[in-house]
Amino acid sequence: MDGFDMLSMGLGMIDPDNPLTALNNKLHQSDIYNGFQMGVSMLSSFSGAASQNMACFIAGTMVLTATGLVAIEKLSAGDVVISTNPDTLETAGKTVLETYVRKVDKLVHLTINGEEIVTTDNHPFYVQGRGFINAGNLLVGDKLISVNGEDLFVEKHRVEEFDEPATVYNFQVEDYHTYFVGDCAV
Known part of the structure; x- marks a missing residue:
């Protein structure tokens, strides 16, 4: 999820009207999508998987x-x-x-x-x-x-x-x- 958000943000800086940025913005208007994304992040942290690729x-x-x-x-x-x-x-x-x-x-x-x-x-x-x-x-x-x-x-x-x-x-x-x-x- 983070990678998609980062890619979308980067492309949005180059071309604010690109379809990937528009899709990401639309997804983030959904409570279901945001809840899913938060759940994946929390699961990653609690499982220790975040430790491998982070700090x-x-x-x-x-x-x-x-x-x-x-x-x-x-x-x-x-x-x-x-x-x-x-x-x-x-x-x-x-x-x-x-x-x-x-x-x-x-x-x-x-x-x-x-x-x-x-x-x-x-x-x-x-x-x-x-x-x-x-x-x-x-x-x-x-x-x-x-x-x-x-x-x-x-x-x-x-x-x-x-x-x-x-x-x-x-x-x-x-x-x-x-x-x-x-x-x-x-």
């Missing part, structure tokens, strides 16, 4: 594990990472269930408390008072939280696009589906 970090990104910081590309199923339940704020060691590797042509460079974190634009970060916000939508000044409950701030935000795709990594965590990255443990 990721570059090699070398350090992840907080039960034994200390480990580069994301070195993690394997069965490793234990530090994870926080976003509803209760309970923090515990949780098992990595699966790992993912993919290619992307765009990354977001965030500077958080002086440390650069490089991620895909759709990787969610917990912003105090706003909930989970994708990296591409973070704002300079947004207040994040560390594993120790310390306030962390987004100081810089820059998007980088590539001609040749970059390799990125992610993994699925049991139960809480969260983890901490960087020396600042955001």
Whole structure:
């Protein structure tokens, strides 16, 4: 569904009267179509399928594990990472269930408390008072939280696009589906 919407939007910028854009606009006037599209998106998220093709970090990104910081590309199923339940704020060691590797042509460079974190634009970060916000939508000044409950701030935000795709990594965590990255443990 996303691909069709993106294609329609792109073609609409070139030729607003093209038939594909008109069809997409007509489909989005239907509550049934919109409900179906939302259902597919939710199913994808809850099944973990979204994790495979969405949010990721570059090699070398350090992840907080039960034994200390480990580069994301070195993690394997069965490793234990530090994870926080976003509803209760309970923090515990949780098992990595699966790992993912993919290619992307765009990354977001965030500077958080002086440390650069490089991620895909759709990787969610917990912003105090706003909930989970994708990296591409973070704002300079947004207040994040560390594993120790310390306030962390987004100081810089820059998007980088590539001609040749970059390799990125992610993994699925049991139960809480969260983890901490960087020396600042955001």
